[in-house]
Amino acid sequence: xxxxxxxxxxxxxxxxxxxxxxxxxxxxxxxxxxxxxxxxxxxxxxxxxxxxxxxxxxxxxxxxxxxxxxxxxxxxxxxxxxxxxxxxxxxxxxxxxxxxxxxxxxxxxxxxxxxxxxxxxxxxxxxxxxxxxxxxxxxxxxxxxxxxxxxxxxxxxxxxxxxxxxxxxxxxxxxxxxxxxxxxxxxxxxxxxxxxxxxxxxxxxxxxxxxxxxxxxxxxxxxxxxxxxxxxxxxxxxxxxxxxxxxxxxxxxxxxxxxxxxxxxxxxxxxxxxxxxxxxxxxxxxxxxxxxxxxxxxxxxxxxxxxxxxxxxxxxxxxxxxxxxxxxxxxxxxxxxxxxxxxxxxxxxxxxxxxxxxxxxxxxxxxxxxxxxxxxxxxxxxxxxxxxxxxxxxxxxxxxxxxxxxxxxxxxxxxxxxxxxxxxxxxxxxxxxxxxxxxxxxxxxxxxxxxxxxxxxxxxxxxxxxxxxxxxxxxxxxxxxxxxxxxxxxxxxxxxxxxxxxxxxxxxxxxxxxxxxxxxxxxxxxxxxxxxxxxxxxxxxxxxxxxxxxxxxxxxxxxxxxxxxxxxxxxxxxxxxxxxxxxxxxx
Numbered sequence: 001x002x003x004x005x006x007x008x009x010x011x012x013x014x015x016x017x018x019x020x021x022x023x024x025x026x027x028x029x030x031x032x033x034x035x036x037x038x039x040x041x042x043x044x045x046x047x048x049x050x051x052x053x054x055x056x057x058x059x060x061x062x063x064x065x066x067x068x069x070x071x072x073x074x075x076x077x078x079x080x081x082x083x084x085x086x087x088x089x090x091x092x093x094x095x096x097x098x099x100x101x102x103x104x105x106x107x108x109x110x111x112x113x114x115x116x117x118x119x120x121x122x123x124x125x126x127x128x129x130x131x132x133x134x135x136x137x138x139x140x141x142x143x144x145x146x147x148x149x150x151x152x153x154x155x156x157x158x159x160x161x162x163x164x165x166x167x168x169x170x171x172x173x174x175x176x177x178x179x180x181x182x183x184x185x186x187x188x189x190x191x192x193x194x195x196x197x198x199x200x201x202x203x204x205x206x207x208x209x210x211x212x213x214x215x216x217x218x219x220x221x222x223x224x225x226x227x228x229x230x231x232x233x234x235x236x237x238x239x240x241x242x243x244x245x246x247x248x249x250x251x252x253x254x255x256x257x258x259x260x261x262x263x264x265x266x267x268x269x270x271x272x273x274x275x276x277x278x279x280x281x282x283x284x285x286x287x288x289x290x291x292x293x294x295x296x297x298x299x300x301x302x303x304x305x306x307x308x309x310x311x312x313x314x315x316x317x318x319x320x321x322x323x324x325x326x327x328x329x330x331x332x333x334x335x336x337x338x339x340x341x342x343x344x345x346x347x348x349x350x351x352x353x354x355x356x357x358x359x360x361x362x363x364x365x366x367x368x369x370x371x372x373x374x375x376x377x378x379x380x381x382x383x384x385x386x387x388x389x390x391x392x393x394x395x396x397x398x399x400x401x402x403x404x405x406x407x408x409x410x411x412x413x414x415x416x417x418x419x420x421x422x423x424x425x426x427x428x429x430x431x432x433x434x435x436x437x438x439x440x441x442x443x444x445x446x447x448x449x450x451x452x453x454x455x456x457x458x459x460x461x462x463x464x465x466x467x468x469x470x471x472x473x474x475x476x477x478x479x480x481x482x483x484x485x486x487x488x489x490x491x492x493x494x495x496x497x498x499x500x501x502x503x504x505x506x507x508x509x510x511x512x513x514x515x516x517x518x519x520x521x522x523x524x525x526x527x528x529x530x531x532x533x534x535x536x537x538x539x540x541x542x543x544x545x546x547x548x549x550x551x552x553x554x555x556x557x558x559x560x561x562x563x564x565x566x567x568x569x570x571x572x573x574x575x576x577x578x579x580x581x582x583x584x585x586x587x
Contacts, residue, residue, distance in 0.1 A: 004038050012045040012064055020190050021070065028062045043467045049075075050180065057151050057160030057547075060102055067103070067151075067159045069110050073192040076111045078183030079145065079163055080118040080193075082175070085182075087144055095123040095141060095204075097134035098149035099242050099309040100268030101159050104128070107149045111161075113196025126205040128268060130242045130310035132420035135168035136212045137204065139415065150309035153281035154547065156274050168417035169388030173524060213250050215415050216423045220254070221343040222434045229433035230255045233300040236425070237262040237291040239280045241308030244268070247425050254426060260298065262291050274308075282307055282314025283408055285326055292316050295324050302432045302442065306421040311384075312408040313421040315428055317442040320563060325443065330363035330458045333404035335446050336424070337366050339431040340402045340412065341373045350375065355394065357387045357403035357522075360500075360530065361540050361553045365449070365456040366404075372453070375401065380522025381500065382542060384409055388417035390521045406458060406553070447563050455560040455569050459577035461552040461586045474543045474550045481529050481541050489580050490556075492533035500528040539580065554580050 005013070013033070017026055032041050044063025049056050049071050056075055060067045083092050094115050098108035105128075112122045123141055125134075131148045138146040144166045151158035163171045163179065171179060186192065220226065234256060238244035244266050251259045265276055274280045277287045282305040285292075295303045295316065303316035303324065315332055319325040327335075337356055344350050355376040358366050370377035376398070380386035384405065391400045391414050404410035409419030412427050432442045440448075450456075465473045485497050485508075497506045503516040503525055516523065531539040538555040554577045560569050581587070 005041060006046065009042050009045045013041060016045075016063070019188065025062050025068070025070075039467070046468050048184075056163075057154065057158060059157050060159050067107075067161070069107070069194075070189055070192075072107050072110055072149075072161060073114060073194060074186050074189070075161055075163075075183055076114040076147070077118070077186055077192040079147075079179050080115055080120060081182045081185075082179045083120060083145055084118065086175075086178075090144075091121065092119075092145075093121040093123065093141060093143045095125075095134055095137045095143045095146040096148070097125045097129045097131065097137070097146075099131070100128050100240055100272055101149070101151055101308060102156065102272035103159055104149045104272065107159065107161070108147075110194070111147050111149070112201050114193055116197040116200035117193035117195055119197075120200070122201045123204045124201055125208075126203045127245075128242045129209075129245060130306075130422055131162065132311055132416045132418055132422055133208065133212050133246070135164060135416045135418040135420075136215065137208050138164055138166065138168045139417075140208065140211060141204075148309065152309055153279065153283070153307040153312060155279055156272055164418075167388070167392050169392065170383070170385035170418060172385050172389050209246060212422075213246065213253060215413075216250060216426050217253060219413050219423065219427065220430060221340075221347065222430055222437075225434040225437040226255050226430060229436050230257050232256060232302065232429070232433050232436060233258045233260075233295075233298060234429060234432075235260045235262070235291050235295045235298070235300045235303045237265045237288070237303075237305040238268075238310070239265055239277060239282065239287055239305055239307060240268050240274045241280060241306060241310055242268070243306035243310035243421060243425075246422050247304075247306065247310070250422065250426055251429060254429065256429060260294060260300070262294060265290060268308075280308050282312060283329065288314055288316060288326060292324050292326070300324075301436065302429060304425050304428060306425065307408075310421045311419045313410070313424045313428070314408055315442075317432070319443045320447065320566060327446070328458070329404075329406040329408040330365070330456070331446060332408070332428070333358070333406065333410055334363060334365050334369070334449060334456075335442060336404065336410055336412075336427060336431065337402055338369055338445070338449050339427075339434065341369060341375060343434075344401060345373060353397075354399045354401050355390075356401050357390050359383070359386070359405045360528070361542065361551075362404065362406045363456050363458055364538065364555060364557075365453060368453045369449070378521060381524065381526050381528065383545065384411070384419045386522035387411065391417060393521050406460070447560070447566055450560040450566075451562070454557050455566075455573065456555065456557045457570065457573035457577065458553060458555045459574070459581070461554070461581050462549050463552075463586065464547075464549050466548045470548050477550055478527060478529065478541060478543065486531060486539070486584060489531065489533050489537050489539055490535075490576050490583070492535040492537055494531050494533050496532040498530040498532075500526045500530075537576075537580070552581070552584075552586050556580075 098104040146164035151160040540553040
């Protein structure tokens with residue numbers, strides 16, 4: 001073995017070569033050694049995959065830092081061990097779903113086998129299903145936990161593993177760290193029980209689909225508008241993912257008669273290769289391009305696209321120039337929450353105990369709108385599991401209306417405890433019908449929001465830093481921002497810094513600081529920095545928990561007096577975001 005490898009990497013490589021791993025895996029490792037491919041060996045073995053904001057996620061391949069039967073198996077055995085300790089002397093059930101990615105069905109079968117071998121009853125979806133339906137199924141079936149095999153909107157080379165708790169939410173503290181402790185306690189792959197018990201694996205499918213769709217239909221508010229606007233022209237693409245199993249059927253149940261599905265993206269074909277897109281991510285204009293072109297051709301009112309596991313949705317609508325324009329996640333979240341607040345108010349359902357919820361990197365426009373309706377808005381760390389944590393802690397005390405995050409994830413109602421593109425597609429279609437019923441487009445509604453509450457614009461600068469060297473560079477960038485905070489942003493003095501790792505706030509105008517209370521809903525120590533300026537600009541630095549990236553969120557705002565000023569104000573705000581990125585050297 002090459003002497004250039006770090007000792008911890010050499011130890012792990014050796015354990016895989018000498019352990020009870022299959023011959024193909026060992027041959028692949030040996031080939032990398034023979035080739036002297038130190039970089040690949042290091043990246044594959046320098047650490048174990050860890051639970052981040054989205055669970056276990058990584059490149060598919062050999063090694064402790066890759067998605068394969070052994071890392072998936074070890075994670076599942078650790079989760080099974082924890083379930084058996086957390087719920088002793090109880091019959092335990094789990095639910096498992098998977099998406100259209102490479103090896104998703106294979107990993108799901110391995111997971112089911114391991115749970116069943118540990119005496120746990122498994123409800124395994126018979127075919128691919130959306131992530132939010134897995135969350136719904138956990139609560140419906142009384143499960144203690146659940147797993148969905150997906151890498152969400154990552155490139156095709158990735159897969160992942162999201163672990164859920166008995167409330168249908170992704171695991172949070174203390175369960176996340178306790179599970180990791182159990183996983184780390186597994187000293188040998190021989191401790192993983194791969195031989196399943198078929199008598200404990202139950203297939204589920206259509207019966208859960210119907211109950212899930214019935215729940216979403218029950219969330220509808222503007223049934224009259226739906227009936228009058230049933231001819232609303234909608235274009236939908238599932239981007240080769242799981243959304244195709246439910247979204248078209250759901251829109252039909254709502255009464256929409258002019259739904260066009262992009263057929264070449266309607267089947268999860270290509271064995272997880274996503275053949276018609278570069279990235280199966282509705283945040284990317286390229287991924288949405290086929291649906292947008294179709295919308296132009298048929299003069300559609302609304303375009304929607306869901307990612308492979310159908311927890312995120314991107315939309316496009318006709319703007320004030322009559323052109324099809326993609327909205328970003330903050331815009332969609334804003335118009336969705338605005339509609340919910342208005343509809344609840346009109347229905348006389350706002351009693352002072354309702355709340356909405358979002359993450360600290362999502363537009364502050366939502367905070368301002370909620371305040372205008374005397375509705376609380378809770379802010380959490382990035383990751384929908386923290387929004388679910390707030391819903392859980394407020395259950396029976398306050399009522400959740402809806403919530404979202406800038407990265408295209410939204411939730412309506414509390415029966416699901418994760419971002420839900422299926423329910424979001426239904427509600428976005430409904431609010432578009434509601435707007436059209438009043439002679440407005442969805443974009444017109446967005447401009448009305450900006451005129452009433454202020455034009456908030458958010459930009460995202462995302463830098464990819466791969467491998468161990470990239471991870472080190474990201475940590476250094478965060479250390480530099482902590483040690484040398486920016487004095488100004490776009491000419492406006494920085495007046496405050498929130499450090500979520502230290503759980504502290506520093507007021508630069510007074511030189512004082514105080515603690516961000518640990519244990520607040522959705523808040524725990526996290527490597528995130530936020531800077532606030534005198535003119536209301538917000539700048540956030542955050543390493544991604546699921547990808548080799550560091551993300552910088554820039555939020556700016558201005559007044560919008562009339563629709564005719566939209567283009568100029570929009571251009572000015574975009575230029576301000578660009579200037580901030582350039583002055584900080586973020587490239």
